[in-house]
Amino acid sequence: MRLYWFFLFAFWALFFVACSGGGTQAQGQLLITITGLPSGVDADVQVTGPNGFSRALTQSTSPALSVTPGQYTITARDVVAAGRTYTATVSPGTTVSVAASQTTQVGVAYAEQTPSGGVDPAKTFTASLGIGSLAFQPGGRLYASGNAAGKTDPSGRLYLTPADLGGAGGAVPAAQVATEAGLYRLAFSASGALYELKRDDLPPASSVYIRRYDPATATANAFSPVELVIPNGAFSFGSPPVQDYNLYKPSDMALDAQGNLWVLDPESTARSSADGIPNAPGRLACYSAADQAAAIPSPGNLGTPGRIYYGSAIEGARALAFDAQGNLWLAGGSGSTARLVRIAAGALSCPNLGPSGNPANEELALGASGVTELRGAPLTSPVDLAIHGGDLYVAQSDGASLNNILRLSTNATSIPSNLVPITINGLQGQITSLAVDAGGNLWVGTAGAPAPSPGRIYRLP
Numbered sequence: 001m002r003l004y005w006f007f008l009f010a011f012w013a014l015f016f017v018a019c020s021g022g023g024t025q026a027q028g029q030l031l032i033t034i035t036g037l038p039s040g041v042d043a044d045v046q047v048t049g050p051n052g053f054s055r056a057l058t059q060s061t062s063p064a065l066s067v068t069p070g071q072y073t074i075t076a077r078d079v080v081a082a083g084r085t086y087t088a089t090v091s092p093g094t095t096v097s098v099a100a101s102q103t104t105q106v107g108v109a110y111a112e113q114t115p116s117g118g119v120d121p122a123k124t125f126t127a128s129l130g131i132g133s134l135a136f137q138p139g140g141r142l143y144a145s146g147n148a149a150g151k152t153d154p155s156g157r158l159y160l161t162p163a164d165l166g167g168a169g170g171a172v173p174a175a176q177v178a179t180e181a182g183l184y185r186l187a188f189s190a191s192g193a194l195y196e197l198k199r200d201d202l203p204p205a206s207s208v209y210i211r212r213y214d215p216a217t218a219t220a221n222a223f224s225p226v227e228l229v230i231p232n233g234a235f236s237f238g239s240p241p242v243q244d245y246n247l248y249k250p251s252d253m254a255l256d257a258q259g260n261l262w263v264l265d266p267e268s269t270a271r272s273s274a275d276g277i278p279n280a281p282g283r284l285a286c287y288s289a290a291d292q293a294a295a296i297p298s299p300g301n302l303g304t305p306g307r308i309y310y311g312s313a314i315e316g317a318r319a320l321a322f323d324a325q326g327n328l329w330l331a332g333g334s335g336s337t338a339r340l341v342r343i344a345a346g347a348l349s350c351p352n353l354g355p356s357g358n359p360a361n362e363e364l365a366l367g368a369s370g371v372t373e374l375r376g377a378p379l380t381s382p383v384d385l386a387i388h389g390g391d392l393y394v395a396q397s398d399g400a401s402l403n404n405i406l407r408l409s410t411n412a413t414s415i416p417s418n419l420v421p422i423t424i425n426g427l428q429g430q431i432t433s434l435a436v437d438a439g440g441n442l443w444v445g446t447a448g449a450p451a452p453s454p455g456r457i458y459r460l461p
């Protein structure tokens with residue numbers, strides 16, 4: 001009997017030891033790394049496995065998940081953010097094996113879906129003038145210059161209110177259109193000051209080219225009085241005196257984060273090599289915020305830029321825009337000469353006008369430090385630029401059948417050959433201009449649609 005109880009006790013002891021050993025089975029580690037989504041955008045990843053295990057992930061697992069050994073399935077769903085769709089690739093595969101005391105790594109790489117090309121506009125506005133440029137005023141109004149392709153064209157300024165922009169589209173109200181001869185481009189400072197670039201006359205006749213209006217005087221389309229004028233009048237410097245023009249035929253302008261005004265003057269040339277600029281077209285003039293402020297009280301004119309850049313990086317450029325890092329982007333050319341140029345913030349400076357009253361000329365050459373050139377299809381006919389966050393939008397038009405938009409990263413150093421241009425289904429006219437609102441929505445202006453409403457303003461989805 002004693003022997004019986006001994007064996008029975010030994011049996012149960014071994015049984016409990018075996019059960020105890022099975023309960024402490026070593027776990028495995030599952031490390032999932034998620035990449036490719038914009039900052040602040042959550043992933044949509046589901047992990048399932050043995051014993052009903054299920055876990056939803058919106059970001060990488062750090063530290064790794066501690067899980068029971070076995071087979072696990074990783075499902076990554078598409079993510080839509082700011083109107084863009086991101087699709088994930090799971091590697092090494094959607095099903096992985098996790099072993100005890102081992103770490104299994106899984107990568108979930110999101111990438112934006114390549115657009116098919118054609119998009120239907122979310123809304124369309126029609127205008128009695130062809131659209132020449134678009135600019136958002138701080139506060140949400142969208143302003144446009146109208147049909148300013150040349151000094152003899154009828155031109156004007158029109159606007160859409162936030163209520164208009166939030167509606168279904170339609171005709172720009174006639175009360176929101178004002179005639180203004182020669183109006184070519186518009187820009188707003190961060191404080192709401194309006195800058196108008198006018199081309200209603202050509203040198204050598206003296207003519208107003210850029211006017212700045214104080215934001216406090218802006219009431220609908222009645223910007224008054226003019227607080228600053230940048231004319232195209234001639235000035236002389238050097239010994240013997242050399243005559244040059246402040247501006248000649250400017251094509252675009254932009255303000256940097258410091259309030260300095262930068263103006264592209266693609267057709268201007270030095271009148272003499274004595275000013276240090278080779279007799280080649282293309283200049284980039286800068287008027288510092290301090291010089292502007294000093295000129296406003298008296299006499300209200302700023303006749304000379306603080307600096308003029310020239311050289312191969314500037315030649316051919318007709319549009320410009322600053323990105324969030326302060327880098328300047330230029331666009332110009334057509335066909336095989338079409339290009340973008342990125343000039344790093346550190347390669348630019350906008351000094352105040354010196355005591356001599358002469359601009360500080362400086363060459364910017366392709367290949368110089370901080371200067372990057374981007375060429376190649378599908379970039380062929382750039383006409384305007386717009387930037388929002390890390391996105392660079394390039395409007396393209398050859399004045400006929402080619403009308404599209406390219407979207408690149410502001411970190412791009414080349415143009416992908418497989419980049420698919422964005423086209424607008426049902427587009428009327430030729431694309432002339434771009435603007436992006438505070439919510440990241442892209443607005444596109446066109447000119448040349450059928451009369452009596454030759455202008456269109458499209459909002460893309």
